[in-house]
Amino acid sequence: MKKIGLVTSGGDAPGMNAAIRAVVRIACSRDLQVFGFERGWEGLLTNTFRRLTPRSVGGILHLGGTILRTSRSPEFKKREGVQKAAETLTLNNVDGLVVVGGDGSLRGALELSRETDARIVGIPATIDNDVFGTEETIGFDTAVNTAITEIDKIRDTANSHERVFIVEVMGRKRGFLALTVGLTVGAEIILVPEVKYSLENIVRTLEESSAKGKKSGIIVAAEGIGDTRKLLREIEEKTGLDVRLSISGYAQRGGHPTARSRLLANLFGNRAVELLLNKQGKRMVGLQKGRITSIELEQVCKTEKSLDLNLLRLAQTLAI
Numbered sequence: 334m335k336k337i338g339l340v341t342s343g344g345d346a347p348g349m350n351a352a353i354r355a356v357v358r359i360a361c362s363r364d365l366q367v368f369g370f371e372r373g374w375e376g377l378l379t380n381t382f383r384r385l386t387p388r389s390v391g392g393i394l395h396l397g398g399t400i401l402r403t404s405r406s407p408e409f410k411k412r413e414g415v416q417k418a419a420e421t422l423t424l425n426n427v428d429g430l431v432v433v434g435g436d437g438s439l440r441g442a443l444e445l446s447r448e449t450d451a452r453i454v455g456i457p458a459t460i461d462n463d464v465f466g467t468e469e470t471i472g473f474d475t476a477v478n479t480a481i482t483e484i485d486k487i488r489d490t491a492n493s494h495e496r497v498f499i500v501e502v503m504g505r506k507r508g509f510l511a512l513t514v515g516l517t518v519g520a521e522i523i524l525v526p527e528v529k530y531s532l533e534n535i536v537r538t539l540e541e542s543s544a545k546g547k548k549s550g551i552i553v554a555a556e557g558i559g560d561t562r563k564l565l566r567e568i569e570e571k572t573g574l575d576v577r578l579s580i581s582g583y584a585q586r587g588g589h590p591t592a593r594s595r596l597l598a599n600l601f602g603n604r605a606v607e608l609l610l611n612k613q614g615k616r617m618v619g620l621q622k623g624r625i626t627s628i629e630l631e632q633v634c635k636t637e638k639s640l641d642l643n644l645l646r647l648a649q650t651l652a653i
């Protein structure tokens with residue numbers, strides 16, 4: 334193996350740059366050349382890349398986003414698109430490709446691995462943490478910390494004004510972020526897309542909270558639970574409480590990666606290059622039981638990661 338490609342795809346996540354740096358430096362230390370394809374799968378569709386060297390990835394370890402940029406590519410979702418990307422790898426004599434991204438990008442990586450002889454290895458990076466085969470994805474810890482910094486501040490004003498706040502965090506389909514954030518800010522209520530909520534239960538919990546002398550209430554809701562504005566009106570109507578809504582926006586996706594996200598990026602990057610050097614492909618690196626492992630991409634794509642509902646129950650107990 335002489336040349337490998339590297340691409341970041343889908344939603345960006347803090348720590349993607351740390352992963353780029355790790356892959357490039359480990360690869361170069363093993364005498365591999367690295368081609369960085371730009372703007373996600375688009376770079377493979379248009380043959381747009383730049384040579385990455387240990388020096389060209391200097392000064393990026395601590396930066397959010399991705400220097401290779403990223404995109405969502407409808408063309409790549411079609412078989413012809415995947416075949417075109419495979420041709421780009423052949424054209425450039427690229428024998429291995431590291432794909433850094435979320436579940437969609439990893440699905441794309443699996444499709445590409447079926448159309449090329451180049452070995453494909455995935456690195457899970459998404460703030461959603463919704464990838465099977467790894468306990469944690471690059472960027473998740475950073476997004477959790479960004480959200481809790483914001484919600485701790487909201488708690489201050491919620492206490493002063495004796496208000497209830499609904500804080501909406503990212504997570505259209507899955508509630509990993511909302512659950513961890515809710516648990517770590519001591520939310521009175523956590524709403525995730527995986528569990529249909531009951532207005533009666535929410536109202537009862539808030540009324541009990543207030544009767545127990547709690548001065549404020551924090552409801553952490555994943556965006557996928559439905560219309561939080563409507564929920565706010567319904568809670569106000571039923572309880573007479575003063576309820577406010579705060580939607581945590583795109584800031585959750587950016588910012589300097591935490592130590593944890595950087596560490597995962599380094600360890601995942603190292604293992605990804607090792608796999609390629611050992612002539613292994615169609616795999617994704619991951620964290621399982623605290624160890625760096627790898628798993629078949631096929632398995633990753635066909636299995637849904639489950640949300641630990643025990644944590645939801647724990648959060649409820651802790652909020653008494």
Ligand code: ADP
Nearest residue numbers: 343344405406409410434435436437438440441
């Ligand atoms: P993320 O990687 O953050 O989950 P997306 O779900 O948007 O982001 O996926 C990123 C890109 O991966 C998509 O724009 C598309 O090009 C590609 N992709 C997603 N699903 C598939 C699929 N089933 N087959 C081929 N490519 C896919």
